[in-house]
Amino acid sequence: MTLYDLDGSGNCYKVRLFAALADIELELVAVDLRAGEHKGEAMRSLNPWCEVPILKDGNLVLRDAQAILVYLAGRYGGEAWWPGEAHLQGEVMQWLSVAANEIQHGPAAARLGKKFAADLDLNLAQARSKRILGLMDAHLAKHQWLAAGRPSIAECAVFPYIGLAWEGGLEMGPYQNVQAWMQRIRALQGFKAMPGINGPGS
Ligand SMILES: N[C@@H](CCC(=O)N[C@@H](CS)C(=O)NCC(=O)O)C(=O)O
Structure with missing residues (x-):
């Protein structure tokens, strides 16, 4: 599972923090925002909104930290982090x-x-x-x-x-x-x- 990431970004940290707390392994791929990498063709094809974080899990691609948290907790984190009720x-x-x-x-x-x-x-x-x-x-x-x-x-x-x-x-x-x-x-x-x-x- 890959997280397209920026180390100084609080939005990316939301995902890194949850993965650490829930013991979920992530491969981090640094995106160079200063060089405009997030607006290049490769990143645009993953997220036309040209923002990080982006999560790739198999064929699934998700943007937005909050959406990624819901997915990771629902799929891998169990009810401890995302209650069922x-x-x-x-x-x-x-x-x-x-x-x-x-x-x-x-x-x-x-x-x-x-x-x-x-x-x-x-x-x-x-x-x-x-x-x-x-x-x-x-x-x-x-x-x-x-x-x-x-x-x-x-x-x-x-x-x-x-x-x-x-x-x-x-x-x-x-x-x-x-x-x-x-x-x-x-x-x-x-x-x-x-x-x-x-x-x-x-
Ligand atoms: N709604 C998105 C917002 C993500 C966002 O704003 N990411 C910033 C980095 S913290 C970004 O990629 N900005 C692109 C830019 O400044 O052009 C989320 O919650 O993940």
Whole structure:
């Protein structure tokens, strides 16, 4: 099974993290975004949206980190990570959507603006991030995990850009419940880091 990957990408890290936690073997193929490799013919034939991550499992090709998490957990991870009951799947999906929408436009965008000098509205991305972190902190004041009462693929989808939020200039001090939740994730068996995910200097 092959993951077309970029090591500094939080979206790719979502998949690498889950594979590590669920003990799923992945062959990583680095895609050079700076050289525009993701827009070349070979990658375009795998993903016309010209984005990583992309998963190839036999004849199956999947794009989008959240979709890949659902597939890997459903196919290889068992119910531990993607519950079978519809109401719990709904709970997990709420957070996969937050990862793909609000977090992309908040902490992930703030990181792009601050760390990679992307041409975007950094103040807006940071303001959105603070709202999300506040909502998450209130949720995590009452829950150990995001959904289903246990660690699930929701953690894998949400954790990367929250762990990297400091690179977007976000001060994490006010969000003690989010910080405690991140520590619980780091303590999970098989946890794998990416550069920056454990704070400055990590
Ligand atoms: N919805 C996709 C978004 C993936 C995405 O934005 N990937 C970035 C790297 S983190 C990318 O490939 N960007 C291509 C570009 O900047 O042209 C997902 O969640 O996987």
